[in-house]
Amino acid sequence: MQAETFDETLRGFSRRVPFKPFSVELVSGTSFTVDHPEALVFRAGIAVYIAPSGALSIFDHEGVNRLIGAPDEETSRAA
Numbered sequence: 822m823q824a825e826t827f828d829e830t831l832r833g834f835s836r837r838v839p840f841k842p843f844s845v846e847l848v849s850g851t852s853f854t855v856d857h858p859e860a861l862v863f864r865a866g867i868a869v870y871i872a873p874s875g876a877l878s879i880f881d882h883e884g885v886n887r888l889i890g891a892p893d894e895e896t897s898r899a900a
Contacts, residue, residue: 824866827882831863834888844889845870845880853878 822830834843835858846852853870855861860871866882 822882822885824882827866827868827885827888828863830888831861831868834890835861841890844887845878845885846887846889847880847884848886849884 834841835855840858842854842856844852844854853872855870856873860873862869868880870878870880872878
């Protein structure tokens with residue numbers, strides 16, 4: 822995924838009003854759900870997600886397979 826597309830997509834998902842959780846699927850097969858807009862920081866193709874437990878997930882535009890909107894939406898952006 823291009824760094825610009827990565828940032829634009831994360832920005833769009835994190836600024837939805839009302840906020841809706843979305844999933845990040847990494848090329849490794851790992852996935853997690855961003856459950857709060859302030860739990861995510863991103864810039865220049867790199868992001869950090871802070872889980873409710875405090876665990877950090879650091880990922881970049883090259884490591885993302887898909888960013889997936891809420892299950893009831895068809896919004897999904899693949900790499």
